[in-house]
Amino acid sequence: DAGVTQSPTHLIKTRGQHVTLRCSPISGHKSVSWYQQVLGQGPQFIFQYYEKEERGRGNFPDRFSARQFPNYSSELNVNALLLGDSALYLCASSLGGQGAYEQYFGPGTRLTVT
Amino acid sequence: AQSVTQLGSHVSVSEGALVLLRCNYSSSVPPYLFWYVQYPNQGLQLLLKYTSAATLVKGINGFEAEFKKSETSFHLTKPSAHMSDAAEYFCAVSEVKNNDMRFGAGTRLTVKP
Numbered sequence: 001d002a003g004v005t006q007s008p009t010h011l012i013k014t015r016g017q018h019v020t021l022r023c024s025p026i027s028g029h030k031s032v033s034w035y036q037q038v039l040g041q042g043p044q045f046i047f048q049y050y051e052k053e054e055r056g057r058g059n060f061p062d063r064f065s066a067r068q069f070p071n072y073s074s075e076l077n078v079n080a081l082l083l084g085d086s087a088l089y090l091c092a093s094s095l096g097g098q099g100a101y102e103q104y105f106g107p108g109t110r111l112t113v114t
Numbered sequence: 115a116q117s118v119t120q121l122g123s124h125v126s127v128s129e130g131a132l133v134l135l136r137c138n139y140s141s142s143v144p145p146y147l148f149w150y151v152q153y154p155n156q157g158l159q160l161l162l163k164y165t166s167a168a169t170l171v172k173g174i175n176g177f178e179a180e181f182k183k184s185e186t187s188f189h190l191t192k193p194s195a196h197m198s199d200a201a202e203y204f205c206a207v208s209e210v211k212n213n214d215m216r217f218g219a220g221t222r223l224t225v226k227p
Binding site: 004033035041042058100106 | 159210
């Protein structure tokens with residue numbers, strides 16, 4: 001079975017631009033979470049979606065938004081990019097929306113803002 | 115809010131030696147605890163998880179961790195290190211109601227031949 005897939009793998013954007021990152025969960029998984037991992041740090045929780053509804057939101061500005069589609073894939077959008085948004089963005093999927101469910105991570109999208 | 119602290123940003127062991135990576139958690143309710151491993155330029159892979167069943171949890175690749183409520187700890191161990199264990203290791207705690215997973219800062223494990 002295919003694991004969690006993310007696209008693109010790398011991208012470079014300029015300050016002030018907008019970016020959309022995409023994630024396809026493992027088949028049968030209904031929950032998708034997004035994390036930001038700055039170089040040298042642990043991942044930071046951004047959003048969780050379960051059954052197309054937002055279930056949790058981390059401490060990120062409103063420039064960050066996300067949604068989940070009927071097929072459970074998800075998009076993360078970041079507006080007005082800042083240099084500090086440069087990071088590895090990880091998507092994780094799980095069967096259910098609660099904390100006991102194991103999360104499976106994708107390989108990430110490396111975003112560089114110049 | 116729940117959180118984890120990983121003691122030691124870098125641990126170095128010789129091949130065949132004991133691996134001990136430390137993690138302490140802060141939680142007002144019984145937590146779910148996880149250890150993940152990350153190899154360079156890759157995503158995170160689950161090693162093991164604690165979800166209030168047995169306090170000694172066995173994971174993949176010979177790793178195990180023991181949940182100690184009195185010490186609020188969830189240290190990761192492996193009896194004999196292998197060169198392929200060299201990676202970044204993250205401890206994480208999750209809430210009950212959602213997948214808001216809080217990660218520690220990570221511990222980089224180096225294995226010397």
